[in-house]
Amino acid sequence: MGTDAYADAAGLVARSAAAYVSSVPTDPADDGFFGPASITWRLSGDLSSIVAGLRALLVQALHPLAMAGVDQHSDWRRDPVGRLAATSSYLATVSYGDRAAAGRAAARVRRIHEHVRGTDPETGRPYAASDPALLLWVHATLVESTMVACELFGTPLAATDGDRYVAEMAVAAELVGIPAALVPLDLAGLRRYLSSVRPELRCTPAAADAAAFLLDPPGLDPDIAEIWQDIRDGTTAAMPEWALRMYGYRAPAALTPARRAEIRQALGVLDVVFLGEPGVLEARQRIALRMRAAQRA
Amino acid sequence: MRKALAAAAAAGALAAVGLIVARRGRLRLRRGLAALQLAARGGARYTRSAPRLFASAGRSREQLRNDLALQTAEDVANTLGAMKGVLMKIGQMASYVDDGLSPAARRALSRLQDSVPPMSAELAAGVVESELGLPPERAFARWDPQPIAAASIGQVHRAITHDGRAVAVKVQYPGIAETMAADLDNVALLRRLLRITAPSQDVDALITELRDRVLEELDYRREAANQRLLAAYYDGHPTIHIPQIIGELSGRRVVTSELSDGARFAELAGWPQEERDLAAETIYRFVFRSLYEAHAFNGDPHPGNYLFHGGGRVTFLDFGLVKHFTLAELRPLMQMARSLCVDNQPEAFRRAMEDAGFLVPHAPLSTEMIVDHLGVFYATIRTPGRLTITPDYASAVVRRFFDLRSPVAGYVSIPRSYVILQRINLGLFALLGELSATADWRAIAEEIWPFVQAPPSTPMGEAEAPWRARRLAAARD
Numbered sequence: 001m002g003t004d005a006y007a008d009a010a011g012l013v014a015r016s017a018a019a020y021v022s023s024v025p026t027d028p029a030d031d032g033f034f035g036p037a038s039i040t041w042r043l044s045g046d047l048s049s050i051v052a053g054l055r056a057l058l059v060q061a062l063h064p065l066a067m068a069g070v071d072q073h074s075d076w077r078r079d080p081v082g083r084l085a086a087t088s089s090y091l092a093t094v095s096y097g098d099r100a101a102a103g104r105a106a107a108r109v110r111r112i113h114e115h116v117r118g119t120d121p122e123t124g125r126p127y128a129a130s131d132p133a134l135l136l137w138v139h140a141t142l143v144e145s146t147m148v149a150c151e152l153f154g155t156p157l158a159a160t161d162g163d164r165y166v167a168e169m170a171v172a173a174e175l176v177g178i179p180a181a182l183v184p185l186d187l188a189g190l191r192r193y194l195s196s197v198r199p200e201l202r203c204t205p206a207a208a209d210a211a212a213f214l215l216d217p218p219g220l221d222p223d224i225a226e227i228w229q230d231i232r233d234g235t236t237a238a239m240p241e242w243a244l245r246m247y248g249y250r251a252p253a254a255l256t257p258a259r260r261a262e263i264r265q266a267l268g269v270l271d272v273v274f275l276g277e278p279g280v281l282e283a284r285q286r287i288a289l290r291m292r293a294a295q296r297a
Numbered sequence: 298m299r300k301a302l303a304a305a306a307a308a309g310a311l312a313a314v315g316l317i318v319a320r321r322g323r324l325r326l327r328r329g330l331a332a333l334q335l336a337a338r339g340g341a342r343y344t345r346s347a348p349r350l351f352a353s354a355g356r357s358r359e360q361l362r363n364d365l366a367l368q369t370a371e372d373v374a375n376t377l378g379a380m381k382g383v384l385m386k387i388g389q390m391a392s393y394v395d396d397g398l399s400p401a402a403r404r405a406l407s408r409l410q411d412s413v414p415p416m417s418a419e420l421a422a423g424v425v426e427s428e429l430g431l432p433p434e435r436a437f438a439r440w441d442p443q444p445i446a447a448a449s450i451g452q453v454h455r456a457i458t459h460d461g462r463a464v465a466v467k468v469q470y471p472g473i474a475e476t477m478a479a480d481l482d483n484v485a486l487l488r489r490l491l492r493i494t495a496p497s498q499d500v501d502a503l504i505t506e507l508r509d510r511v512l513e514e515l516d517y518r519r520e521a522a523n524q525r526l527l528a529a530y531y532d533g534h535p536t537i538h539i540p541q542i543i544g545e546l547s548g549r550r551v552v553t554s555e556l557s558d559g560a561r562f563a564e565l566a567g568w569p570q571e572e573r574d575l576a577a578e579t580i581y582r583f584v585f586r587s588l589y590e591a592h593a594f595n596g597d598p599h600p601g602n603y604l605f606h607g608g609g610r611v612t613f614l615d616f617g618l619v620k621h622f623t624l625a626e627l628r629p630l631m632q633m634a635r636s637l638c639v640d641n642q643p644e645a646f647r648r649a650m651e652d653a654g655f656l657v658p659h660a661p662l663s664t665e666m667i668v669d670h671l672g673v674f675y676a677t678i679r680t681p682g683r684l685t686i687t688p689d690y691a692s693a694v695v696r697r698f699f700d701l702r703s704p705v706a707g708y709v710s711i712p713r714s715y716v717i718l719q720r721i722n723l724g725l726f727a728l729l730g731e732l733s734a735t736a737d738w739r740a741i742a743e744e745i746w747p748f749v750q751a752p753p754s755t756p757m758g759e760a761e762a763p764w765r766a767r768r769l770a771a772a773r774d
């Protein structure tokens with residue numbers, strides 16, 4: 001599986017934006033599973049969320065069974081941008097959609113997962129995407145990555161908001177089919193769980209391919225490609241050192257305040273590009289108005 | 298989205314250093330950067346934020362505007378930090394550039410501007426209090442908490458001073474100066490954005506110029522000083538009016554000036570040609586008298602920066618981008634105009650261009666070619682007689698300026714201290730072309746050229762005489 005096996009990343013911004021716009025409701029029946037006063041809404045709109053998403057995918061890929069499921073059953077090599085857009089769309093629907101929309105999206109994902117079964121060629125172990133253990137891994141890495149990225153490049157959370165966020169996100173875990181009893185409800189529990197999975201992790205060839213794609217997407221529009229250098233540095237800076245070592249990447253030097261500011265500036269530029277896509281401003285204003293209304297209430 | 302943003306940044310930086318490009322001579326009139334004129338319109342309200350949202354939602358504009366208002370310095374940082382304020386500034390500067398921006402880039406930058414709501418009344422009041430030492434209701438006899446217009450990195454409020462003057466108060470977003478200064482330090486990122494689309498340009502010079510101009514604009518005290526200087530210079534002038542700065546009600550992030558009323562540029566276009574010619578003559582006199590006599594050039598001949606009162610009377614607004622020249626810097630420019638237009642000595646013109654750094658010495662070009670290439674910039678003043686500045690002429694000037702294929706182009710460059718003056722070629726002529734303004738420009742230039750000092754050539758020149766006599770007397774003292 002050479003790196004020529006997957007398609008390029010042209011249209012990444014446009015397709016992600018379209019997915020986002022169509023997932024932010026114009027006339028929601030209710031506030032969904034989180035609501036405008038939630039930490040989840042606040043973090044979903046944070047500038048750092050791109051780094052959060054990339055970090056989550058890179059850490060998730062180190063679970064050989066999770067990676068095998070994606071590699072053998074999704075068309076991510078042929079259409080990586082479509083795969084990323086579908087994931088953003090799902091996350092935005094679960095965050096901002098009303099309960100019915102979020103529930104429908106989750107049901108669709110659970111149905112797809114039913115068919116994702118097989119044997120990992122690397123470990124020889126069987127896997128099933130509906131396995132709560134795999135789903136929990138994906139869930140927990142996303143929650144943790146969101147907080148790490150925000151701490152580094154976003155508007156940092158208040159001390160107690162970390163626990164609140166982990167607790168809020170338990171709903172998302174249950175939606176995708178993880179039994180409530182398995183889901184960590186605070187930061188300490190989340191970290192304990194993540195450490196416990198470490199022995200199972202390894203960098204399979206598929207994971208290496210996925211990481212190479214995400215850190216240096218081929219065929220990006222040239223203006224985005226220039227900015228992506230900073231996004232990549234931001235992502236590696238946010239990665240756990242053990243994960244970088246597993247991938248064979250050298251751990252980057254500690255992030256200086258100046259470099260951190262530069263990466264944040266690059267995220268801002270990328271955000272402006274995103275904002276230029278049709279409907280993004282309106283979608284953000286819909287969210288902002290609801291958050292403001294919740295603040296006043 | 299291909300190259301969109303980089304193109305925007307490049308074009309914006311180009312605009313920032315003085316290239317106000319017009320296509321087919323048509324200026325984009327949509328954005329009045331200093332839309333102070335709204336102030337005089339009573340009911341006119343801040344309409345810039347999220348127009349589409351306003352159009353589509355059931356709630357009143359006022360309500361939505363308040364709902365989205367920035368309430369804290371953190372809101373400001375989230376909205377305009379992380380390079381966004383700098384990009385917005387670039388976007389504002391590029392907003393009247395018609396060429397060189399892809400539709401996607403234009404959309405991204407215009408959406409960015411739409412994405413910035415005004416400050417809440419409380420946040421703006423906090424800035425006023427920190428600058429003036431008193432909350433606005435006490436600093437002023439009356440204070441309108443609703444902003445009347447978006448301004449450069451801030452907004453404009455109406456107020457009445459304790460001594461009864463109606464004023465416009467420009468209030469800057471809190472914390473934005475520090476944020477944007479830090480963002481402008483990221484030269485590497487700016488360079489990357491520019492390099493993709495402006496490979497032939499001296500990117501570092503563009504960045505330096507962009508940085509200097511924006512940093513200057515962030516300090517309203519500088520703008521106040523420039524406006525005060527030019528207001529004093531034109532005090533008593535029959536047609537040029539510059540609103541007075543109220544010094545005791547101004548600071549680094551707040552600037553208060555006398556409120557002015559008048560017609561906007563778009564309205565002037567509907568006035569009789571005679572009125573348009575008079576307004577054009579005033580603008581022309583203002584630009585060249587400021588340059589040759591006050592040694593200052595207002596680098597923003599943006600259509601939003603004028604109010605028209607009829608009879609050629611014009612109020613000039615927004616002095617955030619004024620460049621001061623030394624006599625030594627101006628002398629080569631005068632020498633160039635003099636050799637080409639007055640003395641008709643092409644060789645001397647060529648030498649003057651070389652001395653000033655516009656032309657590489659000993660370029661393997663005939664002087665005839667050089668005059669042929671650069672003469673277009675002097676076309677309105679090379680020969681006496683009435684002449685109409687058409688949109689076609691304005692376009693020709695712009696095309697020549699950007700014509701990199703000419704054999705002359707490779708030997709011509711613009712020294713940094715004169716970069717801003719290119720707004721004469723690329724902005725002023727576009728503006729006058731838009732008005733199809735007719736005058737004997739040469740005769741007016743001769744009145745103003747220090748090396749000619751001709752007597753008045755028009756009724757407006759006659760009307761200037763008493764003001765001029767006072768200026769000359771003041772200069773002698």
